[in-house]
Amino acid sequence: xxxxxxxxxxxxxxxxxxxxxxxxxxxxxxxxxxxxxxxxxxxxxxxxxxxxxxxxxxxxxxxxxxxxxxxxxxxxxxxxxxxxxxxxxxxxxxxxxxxxxxxxxxxxxxxxxxxxxxxxxxxxxxxxxxxxxxxxxxxxxxxxxxxxxxxxxxxxxxxxxxxxxxxxxxxxxxxxxxxxxxxxxxxxxxxxxxxxxxxxxxxxxxxxxxxxxxxxxxxxxxxxxxxxxxxxxxxxxxxxxxxxxxxxxxxxxxxxxxxxxxxxxxxxxxxxxxxxxxxxxxxxxxxxxxxxxx
Numbered sequence: 645x646x647x648x649x650x651x652x653x654x655x656x657x658x659x660x661x662x663x664x665x666x667x668x669x670x671x672x673x674x675x676x677x678x679x680x681x682x683x684x685x686x687x688x689x690x691x692x693x694x695x696x697x698x699x700x701x702x703x704x705x706x707x708x709x710x711x712x713x714x715x716x717x718x719x720x721x722x723x724x725x726x727x728x729x730x731x732x733x734x735x736x737x738x739x740x741x742x743x744x745x746x747x748x749x750x751x752x753x754x755x756x757x758x759x760x761x762x763x764x765x766x767x768x769x770x771x772x773x774x775x776x777x778x779x780x781x782x783x784x785x786x787x788x789x790x791x792x793x794x795x796x797x798x799x800x801x802x803x804x805x806x807x808x809x810x811x812x813x814x815x816x817x818x819x820x821x822x823x824x825x826x827x828x829x830x831x832x833x834x835x836x837x838x839x840x841x842x843x844x845x846x847x848x849x850x851x852x853x854x855x856x857x858x859x860x861x862x863x864x865x866x867x868x869x870x871x872x873x874x875x876x877x878x879x880x881x882x883x884x885x886x887x888x889x890x891x892x893x894x895x896x897x898x899x900x901x902x903x904x905x906x907x908x909x910x911x912x913x914x915x916x917x918x919x920x921x922x923x924x925x926x927x928x929x930x931x932x933x934x935x936x937x938x
Contacts, residue, residue, distance in 0.1 A: 649680060652735040653693055660730040660742055661686060676784055681745060688745035689729060695737045696784060702731040702741035704780035708844070708865030709743065711777065715766055715841050723762035724852075724859035746861070751853040753886055759851065759858035760890025767870035768895050770838035774798035774867055782845060782864045782915050785810070795839070795869040796830040799911070807914035814922045822932055826910075833907060833938060835898035840870040845912070848882030871901055875908035903938055906931040 649657070649668055658664055667683040668691070677694040694701055706728045713725040729742035749755075775798050776791035788806060792798035808815070808823060815823075843850065844864035852859040874897060877883040891897075910931055916924040 649678075649691065650693065650734075650736060650738055653691075653738055653740055656732065656734050657682075657691060657740065657742065661689070688747075690726065690743050690745050692741040692743070694739050697737065698739075698781060698784060698786075701781060702739050704778060705741055705863070706731050707778050708780055708863040711841055711865050712766075712843065712860055712863055715769055716762070718769060722758050722857050723766060724854060724857050726859070726861060746852055746854050746856075746859050748852055749855050751884070753884075755853045755858055756884045756886040757890040759853075760887040760892075761894045762858060763873060763887075764891045764894035767840040767842070767873070769841065771841055771867045772839075774839045774869070775802055776867055777865065780864055780866075782912070783919055785915055785918060787844075787864055787866070789866050794831070795834045795837070798868065799834070799908075800827055800830055803911045804914065807911065807918060810918040811914055814917055814925055819929065819932075822936060826932065826935060829936075833904065833935070834869060835871075835900075837869060837898070839867045842866060842868045842870060842873045843876075844868070844872065846873045846876040847880050847912075848877065849880075851877075851883070869908070870895075871897060871904055872908050872911075874901060875905035876912065878902070878905045879909045879912060900938070903934070906934040907938075910935070 654665070661684050663685040665682050665684055669681045671679040671681055671690070676696070677692045680691045682689050682691055692702065709725055709728055713727065716723045716725055724746060726743040726746055729744065731741040733739055773791040773793060774795050775789045777789045779789055780787050788802050790802060792801065804823065842865065843860050844866050845862065850860065850862045852861055874888070877887065910928065913924055913928040913931055917928060
């Protein structure tokens with residue numbers, strides 16, 4: 645991550661802000677992008693910048709933030725989502741996204757329960773189809789969101805299959821056979837539910853607790869099965885059980901959702917294989933074995 649903002653970005657950013665940047669501080673979470681907290685005359689904001697040549701990267705993220713903000717405003721979800729100030733391109737191959745800054749605080753039992761209730765409210769608003777939103781990114785990988793009428797078809801065609809194609813050099817013949825066996829079983833494994841708007845990458849690093857309430861950041865938003873978000877919160881740990889308890893009280897998931905977390909997490913695990921290498925194959929195979937034995 646760059647420690648200072650690229651000179652070619654500064655004039656555009658300051659134009660959007662209507663004044664100079666008084667101070668910039670690098671933030672953590674910059675594995676994919678450079679991220680800065682900016683102190684300005686209009687208050688603090690966050691700048692994300694990238695030269696990774698990922699077309700429409702921040703347009704897609706801005707769209708996802710907008711979908712989540714709108715959905716959270718339609719229900720008393722109690723969830724915060726950063727507001728988008730501006731996004732665009734800059735000389736030198738840079739892309740940028742300016743958004744409002746949310747000040748983190750320590751999580752409490754009350755804020756954990758508020759997160760669970762907020763997610764339940766967000767997920768309880770049904771949407772027309774699985775998929776059907778603009779294509780975006782999962783990390784540095786393209787994420788495609790064509791419309792499908794079933795969760796099984798969407799999950800296989802728009803999530804697992806693209807990752808499996810990318811991962812061919814890492815997968816054995818047994819892996820391929822096992823994924824095909826999963827393909828055949830998917831319609832019976834996934835509970836029939838209406839599609840929901842999901843954050844799409846809801847590991848604990850994309851959850852933020854603030855004095856004003858829990859917040860969602862860095863989405864890979866899509867219309868999908870709500871268990872996608874529940875599973876992601878279990879993938880790398882760090883999410884307190886109170887979150888799941890409050891969620892289940894407000895909008896109970898179908899029985900067996902904890903076991904099905906391994907199913908939904910095959911997507912981020914395969915994506916990690918494709919982004920970071922075969923070190924994630926063991927976890928991927930273990931998750932697949934669990935699913936095939938459900």
